[in-house]
Structures are given as C-alpha cells and as structure tokens.
Amino acid sequence: MKLQVKLSVLIGIVFTSGSLIINGSNSIISKREAIRTQDKILNDALDFVRESPTNDVSEVLVFSETSPAPISATLYFDDSQPVVLIEGIDGSRVLKIPNLEVSEVASATKTPLNLNDENSMRISSYSIGNGEWLIVGLSVATVNQEFSNAIGRSFLLTVIIALLMTLLVRFLISRALRPIDLIIEDAKKIATGSTEIKLRTAGGNDEISRLTHTLDEMLGRIQKAVKSAKDSETLMKEFMGDASHELRSPLTVIRGYVDILAGQQTLSDEQRERAIYRLKSESFRMSKTIDDLLILAEIGEVEIRKSDEVDLTDLVTEFVEDFKVRNPGRSVHQNIDSKVTVPGNSEQLSRMIANLLSNIERHTPELAAVEILLIKGQTEANLYFDDAGAGLTPDTYSRLNTGFERFDKNRSKSGGGFGLGLSIMSAIVKNHGGTVQLSPSHLGGLRTQISLPTSTSKN
Template sequence: MTFPGTGAPARLSLRARVLIGFSAIAAIAVIIAIAVTVTTHTYLVRQLDDRLSAFAGVAPLDSARTDRLDAPLPPQQGADARPSDVLRAFVDSSGTMTVYFAPTVDIMDAGAPVINIADLPESGNVYLDAPSTVGDEDFRVYVRTTDRGWDITALSLADVSSATQRLILIEVFGIMAMLAGLTLVAWWVIRLGIAPMGRMVDAASKIADGDLEVRLDGAGGSTETAQLADSLNAMIGTLTASLAERERSEARLREFVADASHELRTPLTTILGYSELYRRGALAKKADATDAWARTEAEASRMRRLVEDMLELAKYDAEPVLGRVEVDFADLAREVVADATAAHPHKEFTLEAIGSVSALGDPDKLRQALINVIANAAEHGGQSVAVDVSRAEDVITLAVTDDGPGMTPEMAARATERFVRGDHSRTRATGGAGLGLAITSAIVDAHGGTLTVESSQGNGTTVTITIPA
C-alpha cells in the first residue's frame, strides 16, 4: 500500500496513525498555548513600557527627596499626594539612588527596585527588570542617561505576573480537558472503528486459508464498519455458493463426460466388433454379412445422431441464433400431435387448444422442442398423452401429460440435465441418449421461457413449457 502522491509504503497501522495524529494535535495545542502565553506576556510588558515612557519626566528634579533606599519611603505629601503606582528616582555616578516620587498605592508591599550600577547604560535609554527590596515581585524600570547620572522610572510587574499566571493556569486546565477529550475520542474511534477492522483482517486471513465458514461480527449496524461487515458477509456467502455451484458443475461435467463416453463407446464397440468379424472371415455367408452391415449402419447412425445432438447443445450454450416469426402454437401442436399419432398408433393422443395462440418464435426450433417432449411422453409414458395449449396474460403454456409410471421428484428435478434418464440402467429400452429434454430446455431458454417437469411414481409426468407472448 502506498499513500497517493508519495509512493512511500504505509508501514504504520491505522491504530498507530490515529494515536500519532491525536498526539500531534495535543503537541500543537501545547505549542499554541505557549505562543499565546509568551505573546500576551510580551504585550502586557510593552503596555507597561508605554506607561513608563509616559510617566518619565513628570516630577521635576528640584523637588527631589534625599531619602536613602534602605529606609522606609513615606507617602507623597501636599499637592503631589495623588494615587500613583509609579516610582521616580535618580541614580548618580556613585550608585546612590535618590527617590523623589514614591508610589502612593500599596507602598508597604511594593518596596523599591534594586538597581545595579553595572546594568545601567553609558548612554541612551533602556528598559530592564530589577528585583524589589520587598517581596518577590520584580520592577519594570525605564532608565534614561543624563549628564549627572540616570533618571529612573519604575512600575511593579505584579499585575503582569498575576495575569500571566492566570493565563497559564487556564491554559493548563484547558489543555488537560482537551487531552482527556482526545483520549476519549481516540478510545472511541479505536474501539468502534479500528478494532472491528482488526477483526476483519483476522477473518480475511482465515478465509484466505480456506475457511469459508467465517462470518464477521458487528454486521447489521449503521456504521461504516458494520456496513463493510455486511458486504463482506454477503461476499463470503456468494463466494461459498459459487464454489458449491462450481463443485456441482464439475460433478455434472464429469458425469456428462462419462455418459457421453459410454454412449459413444457402445456404437463404436459394435462397429469395431463387426469389422473384426469381417476381417477374420467370420461373415462368409451373405445373410450374415448383410445383417452385420445393417447393424453397423444402425450404430453409426445412432452415433451420428448423438454427435449432432451434442453439437446442437453446444450451439445453444454458445449463442443460439433464432429466426423469429409469428408462430401459432395451437397449429404447431396439432401438427406435432398428428405426426406422433402416426408414429405411435397404439397410443392415444388428445389435444386441447382454444382459439389462436400466437407469439414470436423460431417455428423449427419450437417444433423440435414440442416433438421431443411428446415423443418422450409416448415412449416412456402410459397409453395416453394429453397436450394442452393455453394463454394466460402474456404467457403461452404448453403442457404435455402422460399416465406412465412417473419418476421420483429428485429425478424429475434433474430431467432436463444431459444424459439423464428415468432409470440408471443405461439401456436402449428406455429410450435415447438422454439429450431430448436437455435440447428442449435449451430451446425454451433461448426463447426466454421456462421448462418444468412435475412427476411422482405411479402418477405419470407433466412437462410444462411457458413462452413469453
């Protein structure tokens, strides 16, 4: 198996690919969460930098205080005593920080930034993070270089850290919920989709080993795997039936070959026997020679008829050619019954046909079919043969009934097979080679009709031909 467009072999199982896919989704979700956290934190810090830039230079240096940073910073007094979380200070070249504007909001908790002079730039402005003298929260510091030192503007990072932590907590819980959902979905997909596929693979392996009794579980549902199980079960059933039919066909073929060989062997043996007698001079008398040649000619004629019948069946098996014209089945039946009455004067034939019953067909082939059926009834039946021609809706029916000894239902079901007789004696007393009804059935099939044989022992036989009108 190869993936379309890649040519690479699919070495991974479907289960592994599902798990890898879900793992990739989870990894992408984590990466997105990290990116969102970093982006949000950076955005909040930039907002803080914008505030620092706006606050820088608000308080003039001539109002500077000289309080040292190691002492508590009192709130701003007088006109400048307004709520503010900004700290303004100045750091000289010796590293001494002078605070001239202290925060008036949560001052006891915020403290002041600890500035390392080594981190301060020699020129220009810079933003940096500095630890606090109180607690664990850092300060965001905006440093501007002056001739006398560095101007410091600072804001606490407590709000930014708190918002970032809350975002991380939300993302952690969200990712955990998503992973739990993906786990349930993966379990559901594997159980309902992939596990049945695995069972189908096992069943297919057993079928490939020749076990056609295997059937797939889970059929009858509405899922794709259930529908696939239905289709595979139906396919296995069809395959089993086809193999059984093939075995039956092979058995019938072997029987056909054996019967054909027997039917051809009998006249050939007779012909060879008389030829041997003639060669040895055993037919010196004219009467004996005449009788031998008559018997030889009769057997040769019988063999010719047998070969012609088999060729006729072969033509119908290949592609029968019919010359279709309007055929009156009532007239056709009258002609055949008249011929049969002349050929079998000791038999009683009756015909019942109402009106004109016409349909398209090959008159010669249909005549041959009806002759075969009536002749078969005259030879194997009793003293009377009844022929009934009727029409019902769009179907013409020809029924031939005799009052003979009949056949077993099992034999009647096989009566149209080749070389099948009413007994297994293989003698000439019971009729010809057993191809008459087989040829008749082929003719009827070529006309799109059906031939049925109904019989029971002691109750005669009825052969029914139906032809579409």
C-alpha cells in the same frame, strides 16, 4: 503500524497541537493584560506630576504610597548624574533603575520600555524641560515568571490529557474497527481455501456494519457461484462419461460384427443378414448421438433476434396433431391459447417440441394419457406437457434444470436412446431467455413446464 494506532496517534497529535496553541494563546493574552495593567500604573504615576501646576516631581512620592505595585522613580539629567527619588521593594529585591542613555529615556516618553536588567524593569518617562526627565519604573519579573509557569503547566497538563485521550481514543477505535478485524480473519480463512464460512457481523447501521453486510452478501454469491461451478463440473464429467459410453457401445458392436464378417468362418445367410442389420442400426445410433452432440454445441451460436417472431400456437398445434396420428391409442387432451407469439428461432423451437413429444413416446406406455397446455401470460408463454407414465425418482427432481442431466439414466437406456433430449431442450429454452421446470404431474407421471418471454415483454 495498524490503522487504529495511526488514527490514535494522529488524533493525539491534533489534540496536543490544538491544546498547546489555545493554552499558549491564553497565556500570551494574560501576559499582555498584566503588562497593560503595569503600564497604567506607570502612566498614573506620571500623571500625578503632569497634573500638578508646577510639574512637581515630588508628587510621584505621594503616588508611590498608594500604588498597587512597588515603583521606583529617578530624576534624569542629560548633563549630570541622575537623582534617585524612590526605590521600590519587590519582596527581597530593591528595584533600581539603571543608568540609561538619553535616547532610551527619550524613547520611553512615547511608549514604555523593557530593560534587560536583573530586575526586569519596565520604565516610562516624562520630559520636564531643560534637559530633565522624570523616569518611573516597576518590575515585570513576576509577570514573566507567571507567564513561564503558565506555559509549563499548560504543556504538562496538555501532554497528560493527550496521553489519556489517545488511550481512550485507541480503545474506542479498537472497538469500532473490531468488525474489520473479523473480516480480515475471515478473509485469511477464505484465502487458505475455506469458502464455506459466513462473515461474522456486528449489529448497527454504521458504514462498517453496512460494509460487512455487503461483503457477506458478496461472499454468499461467490460461494453460490463456486458451488454451481463444482456442480456443473460434476455434471459435465457425468455427461461426457455418458457420451463416451454411448459412443463406445455401438463402436464395440460394430467392431465385433466386422471381425465376424472378416473372419474365416463360414456364415449362414441369416447370420450374415443379422450382422449387416446390426452394423446399420449401431452406426445409425452412433450417428444420431453425434448429431445430437453437434446440435447441442451449435444451439448457443444461433443468435435469437427479437424481431423474429414465432407463432407458438400454430407450432404446438401442428406437432400435437402429428403426435395424435402416431399415437391413436392414447388419450390426448389439449388446451392451446390462440395468437401466442414469441421472439425466437422457429427451427430450434420445433426441435424442442419434437424432443418433448418424442420422450413421451419412448418413456411412457403406449396407452398412457397425455395433456398439453399452452397458456399466454402477460409477459410469458407457458407450455405444459403432462404424461401418465412412471415419472422420475424423487432424487432426480432435485437435480433438474441443469442442462447436462438426463430425464433418468435407467429410463433413457431402457428406451434405447441417449439422454440428450433434455440437454438439447434446456439449451434451446435458455437460448430463448426462458426457463424449464420438471415436476410430478397430476396424471401420475412427469410434468414439463417451459416458460418463454412473449413478444409483448421484449421491451
């Protein structure tokens, strides 16, 4: 059973029960008021006799002439037959007081007594003395009938209103729960694999609307995470394919020269020296690739303790001076703030800077200008490396900051090395809680911006 049906039925039951209780209580109260009115008539009739000087029972006849309701009166004797004084007429019925036991008559002197006879009589009595009682009575059949009719009408009216109200409530609940139905429909689509959808939301600020917006935000994060996972998987496959290719290439060369050296043909000294040289260079290239892969795998395993501070000013200055010595023909501009420290691992940060400068050396012309800046912010240190090289292709910039992407596939191969430099650099920066941003440089080439949290922001 749907929730809206359950709520509608529950509300209908509660309304019906409450209405029946209220209407039933009102009917009971009305009946009691009518009975009290009848009792007052009986008491007034007896008072006519009580207040007469001689307890003249004939006074009840006088009262019957002006009584609001038809009454009957009987003079009862404990040792002889009763004498009927008057018999009232209620419509077509003659109100006869039946024969009673003495105990019943005596009891009626204290409180009016209901008789289970055909006329539904209610009597009250007054003891005259000497074993004589005056009994007066009237019919409460009309009162009982009105009570039954009122109960029946109330029940029928309540049921009709309850049905109408249940239908109205179901309609209103159906409209109120419509956003949940939309969520269910969208969730079924998601369950079948359709993740590229947006939850349909209804306007408003009620709980259901807020729930829908919250779920939509959560779905957005899930979709973003799924896309990120797919992108990472694609990049990882590309990365592993490149790694396999770079390892396979030197192995192919090595195998070829080993076959030549192991062959039966006679080689000249020059050919033999070249073969040995190529074996050494390709084995070194393969060893360097393997070392870079191991470094990349080990970076995340090194815990960066916030208590270990690295003087980034001294570290950058040292590498820049070495870079100038190796590149005397370059125009190198530097602007390095003093006393810049960051919590981190000195060995990893040194490798990061070395990789950046090495990439500039390998992928830019020998005379291309270089600019290196270290600027201390309130909560982070910003390191900028700008070069006047060829830069990257426009589509490459859209795939930056991924950790498995080369600077540029063509650029990396033309430089004679495998493009693990950016991967290693990105992993080191991430391990230190920082960020990497690659963008076109004002010098015409590539700008690499690295932001690292400083010691002042560790708390």
